[in-house]
Amino acid sequence: MIIIGEKINGAIPSTAKAIAAKDGEFIKNLAKIQTEAGVDYIDVCASVDDDIELETMKWLIDLVQEVTDTPIAVDSPNVYTCIESMKYCNKPGLFNSVSLEGDKIDAAFKAIADTKWDCVAL
Template sequence: MIIIGEKINGAIPSVAKAIVEKDADFIRNLAKIQTAAGVQFIDVCASVEDSIELETMKWLIDLVQEVTETPIAVDSPNVHICAEAMKFCNKPGLFNSVSLEGDKIELAFSAIADTEWECVALLNSDKGIPKTAKDRLDVFADLMVKVKEYNIDPSRMHIDPLIEMLCTSEDGIKMVTDVIRKIKEQYQTIHVTGAVSNISFNLPVRKMVNMGFVVLAMNAGLDSAILDPTNRDLMGIIFATEALLGDDEYCMEYIGAYREGIFGPVKK
């Protein structure tokens, strides 16, 4: 599983406070603890007003890169900000995100086409969020036309099937898992991702719903996720599910993660 650490996000009150107060040590620590948890990318999202977003992104990215070599996921709803923030990164990372809304995909793919950067793509368009699996797969088909046009290898793409609140769903997660399965059937090397915690909004004991979702989604083909990597219960479920699905030969990754304290006892 490709883990994208979600903790450096200005939408989180403690991070917003650190941004306002320029608390560099707080941000550095968030980068260090996510690296220790074994993430493949550290998401950096400023979530501030437009006039200061780019400078805030640079401040955050610089702090992260002071303490870790883990690649950055530049995260903003504004593709121009993502494209500019790429320039602050010491190595290729993850462009988060793009969609078929307006000219976003042209701007994003122009920025990453001739690089090693990977990209999150949401399955929505100018028509909004598709309501059925078929409609989301139609958006996916249109998206992959653009991926081919810009000569981007599918293995660099992380497709977000749009994980929505379980409490407003009429059929649980069936639509999402159907979309995941169809995507993986068509492109075996492509990644499927999503913000895991979206599923449990407005529900009690959210961690239980998140863990149940991860198991079912991984069984459908989810192999990338945006989540809190310091949640040891969730990380344990992920490693266990990989082993149960046969994606962890002799359970070596599971055993190693336990020994490293990612979900088991912390070494002294």
């Protein structure tokens, strides 16, 4: 079984509030708690407007990596945000997720081919 910690997600009201306020300590604490709980991956999902999603993902990923070396699951409904977010991760993680919608599967599989990244396929 693979355990993914999903608390760093802007769809969660308390996390959305921390993201909006740029409360890095709140985000880092979530990463620490999930790591201590033994998760295999820490999911990072900004759930913000498209025009700030990538910069927000980078900020969140950087915060998580300051406090843990647990691999990151990059998570967005926008496959290209996930692809770009992979570049900010210090080590391979989990691409969350790949679907058959539009060209998502082709773009995602091209990005993770010949890497050690895993993916969630829907």
